[in-house]
Amino acid sequence: MSFTFRMRQVTRGFACALVLALLQGTCGPAAAGGLTVGGTGTALGSMRLLAAEFNARNPDAPVTIVPSLGSSGGIRAVLGGAIGLAVTSRPLNDGERRQGAAETEYARTPFVFAVAADSRVAAITAGELADIYSGKKAVWADGTPVRIVLRPENDVDTELVMNLSPDIRRGVLAAHARSGVRLAVNDQDAANDIERISGAIGPTTLALIASEKRPLRALTFDGREPTAANGASGSYPYFKRLYLVTGVRRTASAERFIAFVQSPEGRRILAGNGQWSP
Numbered sequence: 001m002s003f004t005f006r007m008r009q010v011t012r013g014f015a016c017a018l019v020l021a022l023l024q025g026t027c028g029p030a031a032a033g034g035l036t037v038g039g040t041g042t043a044l045g046s047m048r049l050l051a052a053e054f055n056a057r058n059p060d061a062p063v064t065i066v067p068s069l070g071s072s073g074g075i076r077a078v079l080g081g082a083i084g085l086a087v088t089s090r091p092l093n094d095g096e097r098r099q100g101a102a103e104t105e106y107a108r109t110p111f112v113f114a115v116a117a118d119s120r121v122a123a124i125t126a127g128e129l130a131d132i133y134s135g136k137k138a139v140w141a142d143g144t145p146v147r148i149v150l151r152p153e154n155d156v157d158t159e160l161v162m163n164l165s166p167d168i169r170r171g172v173l174a175a176h177a178r179s180g181v182r183l184a185v186n187d188q189d190a191a192n193d194i195e196r197i198s199g200a201i202g203p204t205t206l207a208l209i210a211s212e213k214r215p216l217r218a219l220t221f222d223g224r225e226p227t228a229a230n231g232a233s234g235s236y237p238y239f240k241r242l243y244l245v246t247g248v249r250r251t252a253s254a255e256r257f258i259a260f261v262q263s264p265e266g267r268r269i270l271a272g273n274g275q276w277s278p
Contacts, residue, residue: 039074
């Protein structure tokens with residue numbers, strides 16, 4: 001059994017166990033009248049900042065943010081009634097909409113390749129990235145071994161990476177086929193690996209780096225600097241869409257928090273953490 005396959009099984013098992021715990025009410029549901037929010041790890045840091053400000057203004061209806069469920073796990077949880085609101089980095093599919101889920105795109109954030117903040121690497125090209133994934137580029141300029149951090153093959157991040165170019169797609173598929181390549185189960189695990197593994201590089205978002213104050217550097221990609229302003233203007237064209245998802249029953253608590261996220265104060269918090277409004 002390959003390392004990648006074993007880690008993929010861990011990914012599924014972790015997400016399923018956490019969703020099951022939520023459905024069974026064992027993960028600390030929000031207080032009566034409050035709201036529980038969960039989903040993609042990309043959005044959780046910003047959601048915590050938004051919830052802190054919202055809770056200060058609305059102590060009668062506290063918002064609780066649960067650990068990463070992933071986008072699909074968050075959607076399953078909100079459809080099952082385990083949480084009141086999901087945050088995702090993908091739109092709903094037809095089956096989820098038929099079950100009664102509805103989404104609102106609330107923000108976008110640069111999709112980036114990152115290294116540890118103390119790395120000497122500041123920029124990368126699509127050609128270099130293809131060589132890293134394929135294994136052709138094995139060391140950085142200072143002689144440090146390159147350590148790629150993968151995401152699961154069916155993950156949103158993997159799809160975004162593979163869509164960058166045909167050469168990168170081939171490289172990603174080759175990396176998944178190699179033994180011993182690091183595979184991170186969620187957004188926070190990926191960020192942890194990039195921080196801690198010498199020479200590591202992997203995909204993440206500016207929103208996660210900024211909102212969690214991660215010691216990571218988002219690399220300039222093909223000469224384009226990954227800032228929210230450049231994303232909003234289109235000069236940095238690689239970004240991740242973020243959605244708020246409700247289930248069959250859209251509660252008053254969910255409505256209040258969604259309204260706050262979309263308010264000037266909510267948008268200020270998002271803008272201060274690497275995001276812009278669609």
